[in-house]
Amino acid sequence: MHCNSFSLYVHWPFCTIKCPYCDFNSYKKKNIDSDEWLKGYLKSIDAWASLYSQKKNIKSIFFGGGTPSIMNSEIVMKILERVWRYWSPTENCEISIEANPNSVCKNKLRYLKEFGVNRVSVGIQAFNDKDLKQLGRDHSCLDSLKAIETVQNIFSNFNLDFIYGRQFQSINEWEQELSEILAIGAPHLSLYQLTLEEKTSFYKLWEKGHLKGMPDEKLSSELYFLTGNLCSKNNYINYETSNYSKENFFCQHNLSYWKYEDFLGIGPGAHGRLTINKKKHASIEIYNPDKWLQSYLYKERPLPNLSPLSEKTVFEEKLIMNMRISKNIPISWFNEKKLESKLYDLQKYNLLKKENGHLVLKKKGKLMLNHVSSELLECF
Incomplete structure (x- = not known):
């Protein structure tokens, strides 16, 4: 374990749409006061720096959401500048940002790369327009292919997100689709079975008996094993339940969670696990975005919520x-x-x-x- 390092998660809670399967702390919103939000993030970083050792180094930073690729690039740049005021990056610090296909912009990605972002995770979810529509996505298959090409031309390290076990999806359909995905040769793939989380639109439909065509346990098992076998044949390492990577492209940020190393979460609803005075503590930020922002903007010395774990x-x-x-x-x-x-x-x-x-x-x-x-x- 890297006891002298930690990972940082930055949560951007806004999206252009709210997907019916998504249970993340995210909200559809267009008019966002970027200046106010930047001030909130910077005050949050300042507050945490007063509580958590500045002698530690950062091994990874992950901008997640929501859709952080829609935020103003200046916010990302200023956040990174403030972080480096207090902590130093490890030699191979991984800095990732999530994006949707229709928020992938060549100029923005190049700008972000100049300021240290070295990994992009693109939420594709499906490789056919019919299923994209069922999943409530606002991009097409063609948008996905264009986005992947853009990302490939700028970053050597990137991830593609897909969901399988979708409505009415047969094992043969997924095998064909996965073969197309593998042919791209992305260094990292996150392949998740569709799960129905409480409070999502899909879950409410399912409760009422209106969500048809979900796979039974037998088909889910077959889809899982097919996924592992096909990925293995194409030299992907199944290093976590739903994550597959080429050699040397494991997601360092997610590994810090799974290895139970220290990580700090900032932004609305973000969680953390931090070792302070040799004891593990849980951190949690205010869940509601507006209340989170107000707490940092208008309190003279905002103190994040920290509690020791048994x-x-x-x-x-x-x-x-x-x-x-x-x-x-x-x-x-x-x-x-x-x-x-x-x-x-x-x-x-x-x-x-x-x-x-x-x-x-x-x-x-x-x-x-x-x-x-x-x-x-x-x-x-």
């Missing part, structure tokens, strides 16, 4: 995060007696094995990750 909570969070990257889990983390009572069934059903003092997930266990995790969480 040993049990740290155990639970660290276990869940590590299992997402199929990291071998030290047996020493667990209560030995409680673990032994769980291991019999987990090994009997070929979900995991014991190896060199560690628990190692097997292929079937990765598919049943939620079940395995829930069993092990009882072994604190």
Whole structure:
């Protein structure tokens, strides 16, 4: 673990649309006071710098949202300038920004690259117009192809986001679409099965029986294994449940979450996990964008919300995060007696094995990750 470094997440809460499957803290809004928001971010950084060690280095920065690529480039530049006033970047600091295909602008990306952004994550989601429309997206397949070409010409490191397990999607359709995706040769792919999160429009439709054509458990399993097999044949490493990378292109920012390293979140609703005085703390920002902005603009000395975590909570969070990257889990983390009572069934059903003092997930266990995790969480 890089104990002398941390990662920074910057949340931009605004989008041009609100997708029906999205449960992120994001809002459709057009008229945004960029000057006010810049002041809010800068005061937030100042506040955190007063609480968190300035002797640490930053290993990654991620501008997420929302759609941060629609924000004024000057905001990104000024945020980075303020961050570097307090902390220094590690030698290979990864700086990413999320974009949608219709917000990819050649001149803006080149400008951002000049100021240190070295990775772009593009939310494509589907490679056909019919499904893009069903997903509530406001771009076309042609827009996606143009955006990918633009990004490829500027950045060597980029990610493409796709959703599968969509309405009425057959295994053959996904196989053909995934083959087209793999042919692009992107260094990194995030391939997520469509999940119905509470409070989303899709979930409300599903509750009323109006969301038709969702895959059953058998088809979901087949889609997952097909995805892994095809990616593996094309030299992608499945280093996290839904993330696939070429050699040397793992997303360093997301790895900091999954390895349970320190990360700081700024912006409305952003979370963090920070080690202060050798104890892990949770940080959380005000959720509502307007209230978050007001809290930083009009308080003379705004203080972010920090709370220490219990040993049990740290155990639970660290276990869940590590299992997402199929990291071998030290047996020493667990209560030995409680673990032994769980291991019999987990090994009997070929979900995991014991190896060199560690628990190692097997292929079937990765598919049943939620079940395995829930069993092990009882072994604190």
